[in-house]
Amino acid sequence: MTAARVPGGAGSVCVIGGGLAGIAAAVRLADQGLPVTLLESRPELGGATYSFRRDGLTVDTGQHVFLRCYHAYRGLLDRLGVTDDADVQPRFAVPVLLPGRAPHLLARRRLPAPAHLLPGLAGYRLLGPAERLAAVRAAAALRHVDPDLPETDARSFGDWLTEHGQSERAVRRLWDLVTVAALNLPSAHASLALAARVFRTGLLDSADAGDIGRPLVPLTDLHAVPARRLLHELGARVHTRSRVRWIHPESAGFRVGLSDGEIAADAVVLAVPHPVAAALVPPAAAPGAGDWHRLGAAPIVNVHLRYAHRVTELTMAAAVESPAQWIFTRPLPDDAQQVVVSLSAADTEIDRPAAELVAAQRAALAALFPAARHTPVRDAFVTREPRATFRQAPGTRAYRPATTTRLPGLVLAGAWTDTGWPDTMEGAVRSGQEAADVVARQLASRPRHHTEAAR
Known part of the structure; x- marks a missing residue:
């Protein structure tokens, strides 16, 4: 691929990474009329949400679900034209299984929040009566935890649960049902801030927010195929099997190096996992990139x-x-x-x-x-x-970078950036859309002679 700027628009943008964050950024930028080139190292778009063939079946590498409150993600599905390829349950209901016992249905009632969950907690047969009452009280208290305070992020959810009278059995049989699935860590090791975001936004603040959605088609058909089709319709260029080796800032933009050449762009959205981003981002752009490894995995x-x-x-x-x-x-x-x-x-x-x-x-x-x-x-x-x-432990917010870097025109995207959300599909889409909006504003604010000189 030879070095060339894409003509037209207020400035060309190179989006590096074709996961949900990169797809969201590329679609948002293309919708605003900006020339976009999307580079993805894998054979298909979709990032971690991909499928493969085995014995005549298309299989997702992992099961992905979403919640009704994932407004940005669901909006992206709508923009991709695949809303009907996913289904959201009419109300939150999860059968909870304990070996040797009949399934217990943990469900919300058709009541306003937070009363919608109280009957379900009060009747949760896998806990004793005192544990159920304590769970109701803890759920009420969790509504008042501010997930945006640094001191909240510094604490573990497990410590908070113990402080609020939750037994070890209640943590295992109730709280960890959600925490382990949503934060990829047990309550004892998870950030209180991120847990509060999950429980407040997903279950406590709105009655229908926690209704669970599932894809009806393979993930590749839900994300990768329609994204490539839409971006083609919008005039964007998509290159898979294109691994980026370096990013060099220039007076008129950036030069991006690949295995088979290089391209030039007026702006770059770096939408890759944090270890890859730390290796690619120019040191002048993000001096704190050396700390991103502390996010772990x-x-x-x-x-x-x-x-x-x-x-x-x-x-x-x-x-x-x-x-x-x-x-x-x-x-x-x-x-x-x-x-x-x-x-x-x-x-x-x-x-x-x-x-x-x-x-x-x-x-x-x-x-x-x-x-x-x-x-x-x-x-x-x-x-x-x-x-x-990333490892969503106490104190990790300090290592999650903002969208902007010290180099105007180079921005970060990914669920690991400081979205205020856990590492979810919703966080990824939000980050990509925010990155696109930042880039669009930065390009629009440049003097016209600067963008003309870049061509």
Whole structure:
């Protein structure tokens, strides 16, 4: 790829990274009429939300869900024209499984917030009466925790729960159901600020905010394919299998180096994971980039099992006191069933042999679903995401950078930046849209002779 500026508009923008943050940024910029080039190192767009083929089936590397309150993400789905390819449950309802017990449905009522959750907490049979009452009180207190205060981020959610009378069993059977899935860490190790954001925004402040959405199609068809199609329609250029090696600032913009050449642009959106961003960003742009490694990483492991026959009527469930965590199913031809067990905070599982993980989850599912005990498994495999999210521990906000850098025209995007949100699809989309808006403002404020001289 030879060096060349893209003509037209207020200035050309190179978006580096084709995950959700990069897609959101590229679409936002192209919608504003700016010439956009999107570079992605993988064969397809989508970042961590991708699919692959196995034995005639299209399989997502991991199960991704979203909430009704993910307004930016759902808006992007609408812009991509795939709103009907995802489904949001009419009201929050999660079957909670305990080995040897019938499923307990944890659900909201059709009441205004926060009363919508009180009947569900008060009737949560997996806790004792005193624990339920304490949970109601803690939920009420959590509404008054300010997630934007630095002192809130400095504390662990586990310490706060202990301070508010939550037993170890209540943490395992109730609070960690959400914390582990949403923050990829157990409550004991998670930031109180990010936990408060999850519980307040997703469950407490609005009655329908926590209703769970699931894709109805493979993730590649939900994100990558429609994004490439839309960007092509908008005149943007998309290059996959294009790994960026360096970014050099120049008097009239930036030069971006690739394995097979280089391109020039008036502005750059760097929408890649934080270790990659730290290696690419010019030192003058972000002196604090050396601290980004402190964000760390937290893994997620998914165990995929294809049963010869249906083992449960549930499409989604959460397990407690079990090696399984969140369980998702989908029907297959001839009454077969695909079951995916998603294991977040998977530090102890990430390096375990696949055979051990499969055996452990087969035993766990047999303890939860009697039909699984004698149903043959036709296929089983494991997908691993060692760096699924940054490690959302107390104090991490200090290391999450702002969108802007010290070099005008070079901005950062990604769920790891300081969005105020956890590392989620919503955070990624918000960051990309904010980065696009910052770039558009910066380019618009440049003197006209500057952008003309760049061409």
